[in-house]
Amino acid sequence: MIPLTDNNPTRRFPIVCVIIIALNVLVFLYDQFHPVLIETLVRNPYGATGVARDSMGELSFRYALIPAYVTGMIDPGDQKPLSPLALHPAWLTIFTSMFLHANWLHVGGNMLYVWIFGNNIEDALGKFRFALFYLLGGVGAAVAHILSGPTSTIPTVGASGAAAGLMGAYILLYPSARVLSLVPIFGIISTLIEVPAGLVIGYWFLLQVINAQWLGGGEMLRRGGGVAYVAHIGGFAVVALLILLFGGRKLLPPPGPPGFDDSHSDRHPSREE
Secondary structure: OEEEEEOOOOOOOOHHHHHHHHHHHHHHHHHHOOEEEEEEEEEOOOOOEEEEEEEEEHHHHHHOEOHHHHOOOOOHHHOOOOOOOOOOOHHHHHHHHHHOOOOHHHHHHHHHHHHHHHHHHHHHHOHHHHHHHHHHHHHHHHHHHHHHOOOOOOOEOOOHHHHHHHHHHHHHHOOOOEEEEEEEEOOOEEEEEEEEHHHHHHHHHHHHHHHHHHOOOHHHHHHOOOOOHHHHHHHHHHHHHHHHHOOHHHHOOOOOOOOOOOOOOOOOOOOOO
């Protein structure tokens, strides 16, 4: 089930949401056109050790999150030139990594989720609180990722943890809003269906939990990378908890004046700032 858009209108232009999307896309484009050569130690099935050469974007090379650097289990200075050069102090990569992406599908998918769920969250929370919750979702995702594999030297990038945080807020504030989703039927055949947000996001979250358990969480990262499912769970949980602590649906603005049409969703008109 892939969400494409929702029927949840906003009352104000989501400027912070647009800035976040634009910043991520611009950083990704810069990264794509400024590759650097990297070398990493690899071990073949017979135990021999060699050097593998690959390339990655300059910004990703320098500012990706590397759990072993953040936890201090490996000194970045000891790894040159076999590993990316982490930002110093290494904990700053918790923030920089959430604006970096590996490929077009990665950045496109994350920004689609930020737009679908983020514009309504900004409308409800206001610009400052929305930006803060977005960053805290990314931080929660990074912390969960680090705890799941504290010795991992695999660079991690992406805004998926922050986007997951927005989904955690959305399912609590707008559970019955309708989300137009691409739903696969019989494998290769898909159809478009409007599905309640609670079902779409709940199904997505269940997949993250199942995959994190099935693929081994942090152990998967130590074996060679993949999707950081534990990070998604962390970002989702942190922002959902913050929404509950701040009052849940009480965060929504008061109902509009008589005659206001809110028949397309369960949201309320947003207050002005």
